[in-house]
Amino acid sequence: MPHNPTNPGLLSTSFPPSAWTDSPLSFEDLSLSKAMLAEVKDRLAQWHQRNNRKLTLMEVCGTHTVALSKSGIRDALRPWLDLRSGPGCPVCVTDQEDIDRMLALAALPDVTVTTFGDMMRVPGTRGNLARAKAAGADIRIVYSPLEAVAIATGEPQREVIFMGIGFETTVPTVASSIQQAVEKGLRNFSVFSVHKLAAPVIRQLLQDPELSLDGLILPGHVAAITGRRHFAFIAEAFSLPAAVTGFAALDLLAGIRDLVRQVRDQHPQVSNCYSRVVREDGNAKAWALVETFFEPGRVKWRGLNELPASGLVLRPEYAAWDARQRFPLDLPPSQPPMGCLCGEVLKGKALPFDCRHFAASCTPVHPVGPCMVSGEGTCATYYKYERRENSAHALSH
Amino acid sequence: MCLAIPAKVVDILNDTIVEVETFGNRAQVNTSLVEGLKQNDYVLVHAGFAIEILDVQAASESLALWREIYAAQPN
Numbered sequence: 001m002p003h004n005p006t007n008p009g010l011l012s013t014s015f016p017p018s019a020w021t022d023s024p025l026s027f028e029d030l031s032l033s034k035a036m037l038a039e040v041k042d043r044l045a046q047w048h049q050r051n052n053r054k055l056t057l058m059e060v061c062g063t064h065t066v067a068l069s070k071s072g073i074r075d076a077l078r079p080w081l082d083l084r085s086g087p088g089c090p091v092c093v094t095d096q097e098d099i100d101r102m103l104a105l106a107a108l109p110d111v112t113v114t115t116f117g118d119m120m121r122v123p124g125t126r127g128n129l130a131r132a133k134a135a136g137a138d139i140r141i142v143y144s145p146l147e148a149v150a151i152a153t154g155e156p157q158r159e160v161i162f163m164g165i166g167f168e169t170t171v172p173t174v175a176s177s178i179q180q181a182v183e184k185g186l187r188n189f190s191v192f193s194v195h196k197l198a199a200p201v202i203r204q205l206l207q208d209p210e211l212s213l214d215g216l217i218l219p220g221h222v223a224a225i226t227g228r229r230h231f232a233f234i235a236e237a238f239s240l241p242a243a244v245t246g247f248a249a250l251d252l253l254a255g256i257r258d259l260v261r262q263v264r265d266q267h268p269q270v271s272n273c274y275s276r277v278v279r280e281d282g283n284a285k286a287w288a289l290v291e292t293f294f295e296p297g298r299v300k301w302r303g304l305n306e307l308p309a310s311g312l313v314l315r316p317e318y319a320a321w322d323a324r325q326r327f328p329l330d331l332p333p334s335q336p337p338m339g340c341l342c343g344e345v346l347k348g349k350a351l352p353f354d355c356r357h358f359a360a361s362c363t364p365v366h367p368v369g370p371c372m373v374s375g376e377g378t379c380a381t382y383y384k385y386e387r388r389e390n391s392a393h394a395l396s397h
Numbered sequence: 398m399c400l401a402i403p404a405k406v407v408d409i410l411n412d413t414i415v416e417v418e419t420f421g422n423r424a425q426v427n428t429s430l431v432e433g434l435k436q437n438d439y440v441l442v443h444a445g446f447a448i449e450i451l452d453v454q455a456a457s458e459s460l461a462l463w464r465e466i467y468a469a470q471p472n
């Protein structure tokens with residue numbers, strides 16, 4: 001395999017210049033990144049030579065999927081490193097039935113649906129939110145759940161439903177909004193919760209004998225809330241190396257570097273490579289607020305079916321703010337898009353290239369599945385950055 | 398969706414709102430998820446909230462360590 005482990009040429013063109021000049025945040029330092037990339041390449045090449053296969057790591061978080069491609073790191077390390085995306089794009093892991101419920105809620109009279117922009121074009125069994133909006137439904141994109149509370153306050157004649165989607169990073173912001181609504185006695189605000197938890201799905205994936213990983217790149221902003229310790233089970237119960245990792249070029253490289261070291265030393269641990277943000281026990285204040293309003297529930301995931309205690313549902317005492325309780329729906333069965341491999345892609349078992357729709361009948365303009373819609377979906381990311389690859393090459397060891 | 402942006406606290410407006418600056422833009426963010434936020438702190442902003450305070454010392458320690466490790470290495 002032709003490669004030159006000391007040539008970090010790609011980085012110089014792939015890294016966006018950082019707008020941060022303040023030293024505490026300059027984690028895009030180009031010369032440092034190049035030096036670290038060269039070292040990581042060296043170590044990966046050594047490992048590759050000894051083991052005669054690529055090292056396989058999973059990046060659990062969708063934001064990592066994008067950052068690894070956008071920075072050029074995925075491409076630069078491809079000869080020795082197979083990076084698989086995991087179930088960390090909230091839109092992508094949302095079950096088809098929940099998407100159909102959102103669409104049905106938007107069709108109810110006097111209802112305003114508020115959502116993060118990512119949800120708008122996710123295909124339901126029949127249509128999507130963007131088309132429902134064009135047809136007259138009141139659907140508004142918000143940046144923060146607090147905007148949904150403000151809309152409910154300003155328009156008391158409307159029922160305002162917020163689509164609560166996201167992992168541990170996002171749930172505290174939704175919990176805080178519910179707290180505001182409860183304190184204000186705001187009865188026309190409710191949350192449709194499809195929130196998911198990272199640890200239970202990781203635990204599920206690691207029990208799958210078909211998936212053989214050498215290590216996990218753990219989601220830095222989930223860990224900002226949960227803390228590092230929350231993920232300690234990965235090394236303890238599964239003897240798998242893992243590293244909590246940030247999102248700048250240096251963070252990504254430091255995480256991979258640490259994982260290569262762990263694999264080489266055969267000493268699995270869950271290391272914290274994002275110490276400026278992630279504490280041992282996370283943000284206790286934020287999580288306490290989550291636990292005030294939510295409890296773990298058995299929920300459905302795309303491609304994984306129901307997993308116990310893997311999502312967050314509103315506590316019964318807050319049923320008045322729970323859209324599932326307030327607006328019960330009886331829907332015909334849901335059907336995931338024909339031929340869409342999202343369910344396999346988000347388990348790390350398929351790459352977008354393996355899907356017959358990819359870049360043909362499925363593109364960001366005409367997405368067939370959610371992984372092509374979300375800005376951090378694996379298919380959208382590969383469409384934008386990785387299309388010179390083909391699956392045979394990418395999957396070869 | 399778990400994208401979170403680092404920003405600097407430039408003004409404390411009240412008990413729950415601060416003004417932050419990031420990439421030259423200013424925005425107001427809610428601080429009810431973090432404790433003990435001060436002027437000039439760096440925070441991580443997600444969906445209109447500060448979700449964590451950055452540990453500037455940890456940041457500069459990481460950078461200093463790497464600069465030391467890689468200083469001797471040719472680019």
Ligand code: SF4
Pocket residue numbers: 337339340341342345352355356357358359362363367368369370371372373379
């Ligand atoms: S390319 Fe489109 S249809 Fe295929 S897995 Fe990705 S999102 Fe689904």
